[in-house]
Amino acid sequence: MAKTASKTTRTPAPGVVLDKKTLKKALAELAAADPDIARALAEAGHPELRDMPTGFGGLMRSIVGQQVSVHAARSIWLRLEAAVPSMEPADFLAMSDEQLRAVGLSGAKMKYGRSLATDIVEGRIAFDRLHELDDTAAIAMLTQAKGIGPWTAEIYLMFAHGRPDIMPGLDLGLVVAAQHLKKLRTRPDAKRLLKIAEAWRPWRSAAALVLWHYRRNMPDWSAKEKK
Numbered sequence: 001m002a003k004t005a006s007k008t009t010r011t012p013a014p015g016v017v018l019d020k021k022t023l024k025k026a027l028a029e030l031a032a033a034d035p036d037i038a039r040a041l042a043e044a045g046h047p048e049l050r051d052m053p054t055g056f057g058g059l060m061r062s063i064v065g066q067q068v069s070v071h072a073a074r075s076i077w078l079r080l081e082a083a084v085p086s087m088e089p090a091d092f093l094a095m096s097d098e099q100l101r102a103v104g105l106s107g108a109k110m111k112y113g114r115s116l117a118t119d120i121v122e123g124r125i126a127f128d129r130l131h132e133l134d135d136t137a138a139i140a141m142l143t144q145a146k147g148i149g150p151w152t153a154e155i156y157l158m159f160a161h162g163r164p165d166i167m168p169g170l171d172l173g174l175v176v177a178a179q180h181l182k183k184l185r186t187r188p189d190a191k192r193l194l195k196i197a198e199a200w201r202p203w204r205s206a207a208a209l210v211l212w213h214y215r216r217n218m219p220d221w222s223a224k225e226k227k
Contacts, residue, residue: 017162018205023049026164026206034199036181037207040214047213052159055127056120057087059142062152063112064105076104089117112147119145130157135166158205167197167204174208177215 016022027046031038052058064080065073080103084091092113100110119125125145130138135157142153151170157163168174169190178196179187188196200207 016164016202018049018158018164018203019162020049022164023206023209026203027210030200030203030207030210037200037210040181040210044214044217047209049209050159052156053087054160055087056089056092056117058156058160059116059145059148059152060087060092060113062156063109063116063147066109066147066152072104079103080105089120092117093121109147112145115146116148130161135163138163158208163205165202165204167194167200167208169194169197171208173215174211177211177218180218181211181214 018026027037027041031041052061060080061077064077068076080100081087083099083103084095097110100113101107105113116125120127125141130141133141138157139150139153142148142156143150151168154166154168158166158168175187175190175193178184178193182196197204197207
């Protein structure tokens with residue numbers, strides 16, 4: 001059964017960033033607070049930090065990766081980087097549809113990229129103000145752009161800015177890992193995952209890294225689940 005969340009809401013200290021030093025501290029505190037996390041670390045080992053570019057480049061890379069394989073996304077991204085070396089929104093907007101299509105962007109991804117670049121150029125998305133905003137407000141700012149949903153914004157804040165207390169409730173990998181780690185009879189929905197994750201504050205981003213790492217090292221349960 002999943003542990004019930006603490007009634008006391010714990011939040012990260014202002015200015016805390018999830019880096020190598022704080023990740024070590026976070027994992028120790030998570031393991032002490034939750035025996036299931038301690039078991040995941042013992043069975044699968046410690047996860048590593050992930051990183052991604054900040055600014056337009058980081059979010060555009062997420063758009064490129066939507067609904068394609070990792071290999072395809074990397075190939076498209078490398079061609080886009082070659083076509084727009086600065087990865088500045090104004091330079092992206094200067095590219096024609098034909099040029100963007102030539103690097104492998106679909107019509108939808110061209111539209112999303114232009115929407116994001118326009119929001120940045122016109123000041124609706126201001127990366128230099130993100131540090132002033134809490135997670136909820138930062139996600140609201142980023143999701144103004146078409147093609148940037150809550151999951152993309154959460155992943156960006158976690159990996160590009162090191163936000164320490166984010167749990168992407170819509171991530172399938174996290175949901176699957178949480179089900180098996182917590183020995184739940186059914187797969188939790190986003191609401192239930194977030195309720196479970198309350199016990200992992202103020203290090204939910206580190207807990208997400210543990211779950212992703214645990215998922216990659218988990219046995220394949222799919223055959224058993226179909227019986």
